[in-house]
Amino acid sequence: MKLSSLPRRRYTPHATPIQKLERLSQHLGGPQIWIKRDDLTGLAGGGNKTRKLEFLVADALAQGADTLITVGAVQSNHCRLTLAAAAHEGLKCRLVLEQRVPGSYRKTASGNNFLFDLLGAETITVVDGGSDLSGAMQAEADQVKALGRKGYVIPGGGSNALGAMGYVVCAREIMAQSLDMGVAFDEIVVASGSAGTHAGLLIGFTAANAGVPLTGVNVRRPRAEQEGNVHKLGVEAAAFAGLPAPSRESVVALDQWVGPGYSLPTDEMVEAVRLFAQLEGVLLDPVYTGKAAAGLIGLARRGHFRPGANVLFVHTGGAPSLFAYQDVLASA
Ligand SMILES: Cc1ncc(COP(=O)(O)O)c(C=O)c1O
Structure with a gap:
């Protein structure tokens, strides 16, 4: 290839x-x-996530997806950039946020957390550190499907x-x-x-x-x-x-x-x-x-x-x- x-x-x-x-x-x-x-x-x-998303989002578009679904920590740069790519492409984007440090999620926190809101995350689901992240993203994909749409799951860090x-x-x-x-x-x-x-x-x-x-x-x-x-x-x-x-x-x-x-x-x-x-x-x-x-x-x-x-x-x-x-x- x-x-x-x-x-x-x-x-x-x-x-x-x-x-x-x-x-x-x-x-x-x-x-x-x-x-x-x-x-x-x-x-x-x-x-760095911008370079990975060039390939991942192209694949999502080729598959006819209308919603990107991904996961990251509470200040995830990867989540910020996935949201930005989604906005740029006219896609929706759902986030699963993992509290790798217990209690670290604050809805009103600054930094990337503020940008998740500004960049228009459709949903944000917060889970505890060590949770089944693939399962949590699949649950989002199932919900999206039930709405008649098509999700594309991007693993943590686009890795x-x-x-x-x-x-x-x-x-x-x-x-x-x-x-x-x-x-x-x-x-x-x-x-x-x-x-x-x-x-x-x-x-x-x-x-x-x-x-x-x-x-x-x-x-x-x-x-x-x-x-x-x-x-x-x-x-x-x-x-x-x-x-x-x-x-x-x-x-x-x-x-x-x-x-x-x-x-x-x-x-x-x-x-x-x-x-x-x-x-x-x-x-x-x-x-x-x-x-x-x-x-x-x-x-x-x-x-x-x-x-x-x-x-x-x-x-x-x-x-x-x-x-x-x-x-x-x-x-x-
Ligand atoms: C700013 C920054 N540098 C480095 C990394 C690590 O890159 P990778 O996850 O590809 O190992 C990340 C991952 O989230 C990041 O956000």
Whole structure:
């Protein structure tokens, strides 16, 4: 199967930029840090889910669906972007929100939660952490069907084989930019959550024999579990695309920066969010990219990268959730 022949909607009319973070690199006195600005993809507020939704929504439309149904945490960027894609395509959208932290849902919360309402969610169903999420989404699909409509279920984070194609495309984009810029990246660092971004990038780099190590920084799970998840999806998505499967050894998903748990703040995250904002004018988010950047900074300080190495940080978005974390991030 050729990626170029897969049905795809286009939500970002340009490659996202790669920029050098001069002041952060200088501050750390370590490697040359570059950033892939996937926070600047299209749809409301941008972020990594936009790339996955290009393929997933095209499939929903091809199947004649009129309603997207998906799931995420209470400040889910994926839910925000699925709603935005639905609005753009004239589809309805229903959300199932999982309270991964008990009691974390607040109807009036700011950040992405406010945007769920603004972007016109048809229904929002809140369930406890660890609930049967597929069952909850199927129940929504059944309700939609009973209304004479057709639902299309998108798994959490858009992380199935089709969604991961968005990041196979991104890997190709990075390689083309690296060639154009004349900058060879020695290592790439990315947040690793529902695994589609990590798996997609790995497939893209493996297929091109790029020889660049990809380091995932976990936001939720212990290392072995997350590496297993990324590898499983990587094998499945590579088979779907007719590309070589990534080896188990090529999957690295570090768990030292998760802290007390998913979405729970850490001092390293707060430092990373402030450093990117104050040295580079780049907004990270507290749940994903703040922890991934904390990992990048931690690795630099430990001497993990050779001096002068070119390290690319993939910024996967998420800044709208900053507004739900003002109490943690404001300086006073
Ligand atoms: C801003 C942001 N970065 C990174 C991730 C992790 O990406 P993935 O779920 O594909 O592993 C997410 C997932 O929700 C996200 O919202």
